[in-house]
Amino acid sequence: MAMVDTNKNQAYLQWDDEFVNPVLARTARIVAEKAKGSYIYDMNGEAYLDFSTGIAVNNVGHCHPKVVEAVQKQAAELMHTSVVTHHKRYIELAKKLVEIAPGGLNSVFLANSGAEAVEGAIKMARYITGRPGIINFKGSFHGRTLMTTALTTSKLYYRERYEPLPGSIFTAPFPYVFRSHFPNNPEACVDECIKQIDVLFNQFIHPEQVAAFLVEPVQGEGGYVVPPMNFFSRLKETADKHGILLIVDEVQTGFGRTGKMFAIEHAGVEPDIMLMAKGIAGGMPLSAFISRKELTSKWPAGRHGTTFGGNPVSCAAALAAIGVIEEEKLADRAAKLGAQIIERLKNFAKGKSYIGEVRGLGLMIGVEFNDAEGNPSKELAEKVAARCFENKLLVLTCGNHGQVIRLIPPLNMSDKECEEGLSILEKAMTF
Ligand SMILES: Cc1ncc(COP(=O)(O)O)c(C=O)c1O
Structure with missing residues (x-):
């Protein structure tokens, strides 16, 4: 009996490798099929909580009605x-x-x-x-x-x-x-x-x-x-x-x-x-x-x-x-939610010398990582981003050395989605 390929992403990813100019780097190796609100769904129907919003684009969430x-x-x-x-x-x-x-x-x-x-x-x-x-x-x-x-x-x-x-x-x-x-x-x-x-x-x-x-x-x-x-x-x-x-x-x-x-x-x-x-x-x-x-x-x-x-x-x-x-008064929501997230992450960072700084304005939030000498650590930021991805949270890195995790969620994400994302992130930032 022929094997059924349940990983529908795979065939497309192979075509992508074959036909798309490799200069176009993608962060997450999934094929997005649909998106709604704060989630992107891949071709297998897996849901990813999106704290990247297509690089600060989907401020009102995906496919707002x-x-x-x-x-x-x-x-x-x-x-x-x-x-x-x-x-x-x-x-x-x-x-x-x-x-x-x-x-x-x-x-x-x-x-x-x-x-x-x-x-x-x-x-x-x-x-x-x-x-x-x-x-x-x-x-x-x-x-x-x-x-x-x-x-x-x-x-x-x-x-x-x-x-x-x-x-x-x-x-x-x-x-x-x-x-x-x-x-x-x-x-x-x-x-x-x-x-x-x-x-x-x-x-x-x-x-x-x-x-x-x-x-x-x-x-x-x-x-x-x-x-x-x-x-x-x-x-x-x-x-x-x-x-x-x-x-x-x-x-x-x-x-x-x-x-x-x-x-x-x-x-x-x-x-x-x-x-x-x-x-x-x-x-x-x-x-x-x-x-x-x-x-x-x-x-x-x-x-x-x-x-x-x-x-x-x-x-x-x-x-x-x-x-x-x-x-929906989303600027006010960004200010309020952003301040809460920054405070929570600053508390989380206390006593962790590998977190150099938590900073941000509204829902544009960065967590910068340090190596043992206090220099920028791309390695840690990448490790955190990879762990988030394994747990179905999409985050991007940035910074002159790639040493910063940036959080850019939809401005209208729910409190529950915010909590879900932050708990995945905090676990990923625990070393
Ligand atoms: C501050 C800023 N300016 C300009 C650009 C370029 O925008 P685009 O990629 O739409 O050309 C970007 C993209 O990330 C940006 O962040």
Whole structure:
């Protein structure tokens, strides 16, 4: 009698190995067939609790009924016109983003991916200032196109062998207090970072040649690094002093993730350009950058564009997803649940020298691991992630050495799901 293969994942994984470019690394070797709320189901019907949300995308959970309904309805009405016509979902979404963005940000451009939003914002900043220079920060991640690779410094891994990379990019330190020379003095750490910008101006590029600072409000891929929030007012002061634009990359931090609609609101600073993607459309591909009319009016029509950006189906999904975030008060939930989780994990870490730091903002939470010498331990983080996977909890790592476990659960996970995930995680972190 022929053997029945009950592992339905296996055949697909073999085809994946055969037909998919191996550069595309996947974290979990399962084939997702369905997902709902906080769970992903593989082809054998196994449920995985998802604390990775497709890298901070499914903020409203997988396949939220309101997002699904909006997508289905829109797909039946209008799928694509590109820039050949205006369309109403683009206009409605632009209006909505202006309503929820901080301060006077009131002019929107829609694209497809985070990297594309970064690219568009940099082009705009260079065009309207007439200046070439961009200052980015150590540990940053901004994407995988060539320009965004050049702007990414979280790991060499993302950059090496892609040179020559686009130029006129100068890198300043980011206040990663825990691994800085001032681990117990956030103020001194911020002072030093701001001082190093003056060093760049004195030794590398004249400030009048700098178009923009590009910064993440909480570093994502770089290690879920939450800087002291006064760093941003200091940065804005420096920017304003020299006529430099402040571009804030909210691709990973936006849409309620950190306990506010946008993380920069924690700092009370208004960027000149703000970038959005990931959580914007409940799982559909879409990104945006928003600025002020007084700036965007200096960028003539046609100097930038896109075929797919602002696709009607993605815009409809975004309107629904943002509606869910507002109606279900998911930013508040992220703030409350995040604070509880951080407190619990900090207590768990007490007396465990291999846990270097528990940190986070809202439901963007990192646990950093140390080796016996107190250096970053990728080995431990990977071991914890593997143990979580064995117990059907999906978590990702991040950090300059891969030494951080990051928790990015759906903002509307239930208390029971939260408890289930944390107990798996705590067991996995017990050595
Ligand atoms: C802060 C930040 N910016 C930009 C990007 C690039 O986004 P995408 O992968 O959609 O191009 C990412 C992706 O992880 C990100 O975290």
